[in-house]
Amino acid sequence: MRNGYFKLDKRTDGTYLIIYPPEESGTFVDGTEIVNYLDGFKLDFEKSAVYEALKKCTGPDPVELRLTTLQLGNIDEILSVDSPDGLAAMVRFYPPEKSGTKMTYEDVVHALAVKGIKSGLNEDEIRKFLRERQYCTTYVLAEATLPEEGRDAVIEYHFNTDLTKKPKLNEDGSVDFHQLDTVSHVEKDMVLATLTPAIQGKPGVDVKGVPIKPRNVQVKFLRQVKHAHLSPDGLQLICDVNGHVMLVDGQIFISDTYTVPANVDPTTGDIDYNGNVQVEGNVNTGYKVTATGDIIVNGIVEGAELNAGGQIILKRGIQGMARGKLTAGTNIVTKFIESAEVSAGGFVQTESIMHSTVTAGSEIIVKGKKGFITGGSVRSGKCIEAKTIGSVMGTNTVLEVGVNMNLANKLKQLEAEKIETQKLMDRDDKIILHFTNKIKNHEEVTPERLAQFQQVAGERKELDKKMEDMTRQIENITVELDNATGGYILVDEIIYPGCKVTVSNVTNYIRTETKHARLVRDGADVRVAAY
Numbered sequence: 227m228r229n230g231y232f233k234l235d236k237r238t239d240g241t242y243l244i245i246y247p248p249e250e251s252g253t254f255v256d257g258t259e260i261v262n263y264l265d266g267f268k269l270d271f272e273k274s275a276v277y278e279a280l281k282k283c284t285g286p287d288p289v290e291l292r293l294t295t296l297q298l299g300n301i302d303e304i305l306s307v308d309s310p311d312g313l314a315a316m317v318r319f320y321p322p323e324k325s326g327t328k329m330t331y332e333d334v335v336h337a338l339a340v341k342g343i344k345s346g347l348n349e350d351e352i353r354k355f356l357r358e359r360q361y362c363t364t365y366v367l368a369e370a371t372l373p374e375e376g377r378d379a380v381i382e383y384h385f386n387t388d389l390t391k392k393p394k395l396n397e398d399g400s401v402d403f404h405q406l407d408t409v410s411h412v413e414k415d416m417v418l419a420t421l422t423p424a425i426q427g428k429p430g431v432d433v434k435g436v437p438i439k440p441r442n443v444q445v446k447f448l449r450q451v452k453h454a455h456l457s458p459d460g461l462q463l464i465c466d467v468n469g470h471v472m473l474v475d476g477q478i479f480i481s482d483t484y485t486v487p488a489n490v491d492p493t494t495g496d497i498d499y500n501g502n503v504q505v506e507g508n509v510n511t512g513y514k515v516t517a518t519g520d521i522i523v524n525g526i527v528e529g530a531e532l533n534a535g536g537q538i539i540l541k542r543g544i545q546g547m548a549r550g551k552l553t554a555g556t557n558i559v560t561k562f563i564e565s566a567e568v569s570a571g572g573f574v575q576t577e578s579i580m581h582s583t584v585t586a587g588s589e590i591i592v593k594g595k596k597g598f599i600t601g602g603s604v605r606s607g608k609c610i611e612a613k614t615i616g617s618v619m620g621t622n623t624v625l626e627v628g629v630n631m632n633l634a635n636k637l638k639q640l641e642a643e644k645i646e647t648q649k650l651m652d653r654d655d656k657i658i659l660h661f662t663n664k665i666k667n668h669e670e671v672t673p674e675r676l677a678q679f680q681q682v683a684g685e686r687k688e689l690d691k692k693m694e695d696m697t698r699q700i701e702n703i704t705v706e707l708d709n710a711t712g713g714y715i716l717v718d719e720i721i722y723p724g725c726k727v728t729v730s731n732v733t734n735y736i737r738t739e740t741k742h743a744r745l746v747r748d749g750a751d752v753r754v755a756a757y
Contacts, residue, residue: 230255230283231361232263233321240295241269245279246288254283255362263306263320269294302326305334307341312432315343315368321361331356334367343368344435368433376427379446382420385410387473389537389556389572392591400577400594401559412471418478419463421448453480470502470520472536472556481519481536489525490515502536511547527552537572544568546582558586562596579604579612597718599623610715616722616736628713628730628747637703644696647689654686714755715745727752 230248232255234241243264248254257277264271271293279291301323308316315338322328329337334352338344346368355365393401412418427440450456453467465471469482481501489507490497496514497503503517508525509532515521520536529547532538538554546566552558557572564580574586577594581601584590590606592599597613603624604610616623661679664671671679713730715721717740725736727745734745734752744755 228252228360229363231321232260233361234298234301234323236297236301236323236325240292241298243276243279243291243293244288245283245291247283247286255280259362264293267298300326303329305329305337307338307343309343309433312434312436313370314366315433317365317367318363319355319359319361319365338367342434344433345431346370346433370432370438371430373430373438373440374428375440376443377425378444379424380422381446381448382422383473384417384419385412385471389472390588392573392575393559395593398595401561401575410471412465412480413468414465416465417462418454418465418471418480419448421446421461423461451478451480453482454478470536479519490530511549543576599625608713613718614720614722615717616725618722620722620724623725625715625725626728627715633703637700640696640700640703644693644700647693647696651686651689651693654682654689657682658686713747717743717745
C-alpha cells in the first residue's frame with residue numbers, strides 16, 4: 227500500500243508538478259497540501275489548475291501539470307510538522323527533484339529541532355521512513371512523555387457518617403430502639419478513621435521540551451480532635467473515650483457520655499453537659515437537659531425541655547403538657563409526640579403526633595402501629611408521611627412541606643436582625659443630624675465630641691453596608707422560597723376534612739375524606755397525584 231503523492235520535476239521548458247495516484251488501498255493526496263507546499267517556493271501559479279489536475283488523477287498513471295516556465299533551484303527532500311497539542315509530532319515528507327538531496331537520519335533530526343521538536347524522538351519511526359520513503363504519509367516521529375498521575379488522599383471512616391439513615395423498623399412498624407443506626411457508638415481505643423495519603427504525580431514533557439504537569443492531587447490530613455489522638459504516623463485517628471461520634475462538614479466530633487442512672491428530677495436538677503447525655507429513667511416536668519452531642523432517654527419526657535447539638539432519641543416519647551420542647555441539631559426519633567414543640571435540623575420519626583408543633587429540615591415520618599397526625603402544625607422541608615392525618619371530628623391540622631426550613635429560619639433571623647439594624651441606623655441618624663446642625667450654626671464642638679461624631683459617622687457607613695447585604699440576602703431567600711416546587715405529603719390510609727395543606731407555598735384545604743393520597747403542587751394548586 228502506498229498513498230498518493232506529488233513531486234516537482236525541472237525540465238528545459240519549465241517546472242512541472244507530477245501527481246501520483248495511490249496504490250492498493252492508499253489515500254489520494256489532498257489538493258490543499260499540494261498548494262501549501264508550492265506556496266513555500268513563492269511560485270506564481272494557477273491554484274485552480276492544481277485542483278483540476280488532481281481530479282484527473284483517477285487512473286494508474288501520474289498526471290503532469292506545468293506550473294511555470296521558470297526553472298527552480300535545487301529541490302531537496304523536506305518535511306512538515308504538525309503538533310498542535312505538543313503530545314505528538316505528526317510529520318509528512320515531500321520528495322526531492324531528481325537533482326535534489328535526500329535527507330539522512332541526522333538531517334531529519336536537525337529539521338525536527340529547527341521546527342521545535344526536541345524531545346521524545348521515535349528513532350525506529352525515523353529509520354522506517356528512511357527505508358521505505360513513503361511521501362504524503364504521516365509518520366509519528368516524536369511522542370510526549372506523559373506525566374505519571376498521582377493519587378488523591380482518601381479518608382476511610384469506620385463509623386456511620388450518614389445522618390439521613392432512618393432507624394430500623396420492627397415487623398409491626400415500630401422503631402427498633404435496640405438497633406439505632408443513627409447513633410454511632412464508639413469505644414476507647416477504637417480506630418475512627420484511616421488516612422491513605424496522597425501520592426504526588428511526576429511531570430512529563432511534550433515533544434517541544436515543555437514540561438507537562440500532572441493534575442493536582444487532593445491532599446487530606448487527619449486532624450487532632452477532642453477525645454481522640456493520632457497514631458505516630460498520622461494515618462489513624464484513635465478514640466480516647468466511650469461515647470458517640472459524628473461527621474459534620476468533614477469534621478469529626480466525639481462526645482463522651484454522661485449517664486443519669488434514674489430520672490431527671492429534683493435530685494439531679496437541670497443537666498447541661500458538653501457531650502452526650504443518656505437518661506435511664508424519665509425527664510420530669512419543668513426540667514431541662516442540654517447536650518452538645520446526643521440525648522437518649524429510656525423513659526418518658528414530660529413537660530420538659532431537651533436541647534441537643536446532635537440527635538434526640540426518646541425510647542418512649544414526650545407528653546409535653548403544652549410546655550415540653552425538643553430541639554435537635556440533626557434528627558429526632560421518638561415513640562410519640564403529644565402537646566409539645568419539636569424542631570429537628572434533620573428528620574423526625576415517630577409513631578404519632580398529637581396537638582403539637584413539629585418542624586423538620588428534611589422529613590417527618592409517622593409510621594408504626596398508629597401512624598397518625600392529629601391537631602397542631604407539622605412542617606417539613608421535604609415530605610410528610612403518615613397513615614392518617616386529621617380526625618373524623620375535623621380537628622384543625624396544619625401541614626406544610628416543600629419549604630427549606632433552614633432557609634425559612636434564616637429568613638426570620640435576617641428579618642429580625644434587619645429591624646434591629648434599622649433601629650441603630652435611626653439612632654445614629656439623630657446623632658449625626660445633631661452634630662450637623664451644630665456645625666451649620668458655627669457652634670463650638672470639642673475635640674472629644676468631634677471624635678464621637680466621626681466614630682458615629684463611620685459606624686453609620688458600616689450599618690449601611692450591613693443593611694444592603696441583609697436586604698440582598700432576604701430578597702434572594704424570598705425568591706428561592708417562592709420558586710420552590712418540591713415536596714409532597716403521603717397518606718397511606720386517609721386524610722380528613724379540617725386539614726390545611728401547603729405544598730411549596732401553595733395552600734389548599736381538605737374538604738372531603740381522601741384515601742391513599744399523595745399531595746403535590748401542580749402550578750397554583752395542590753392536587754392528589756398517583757399514590
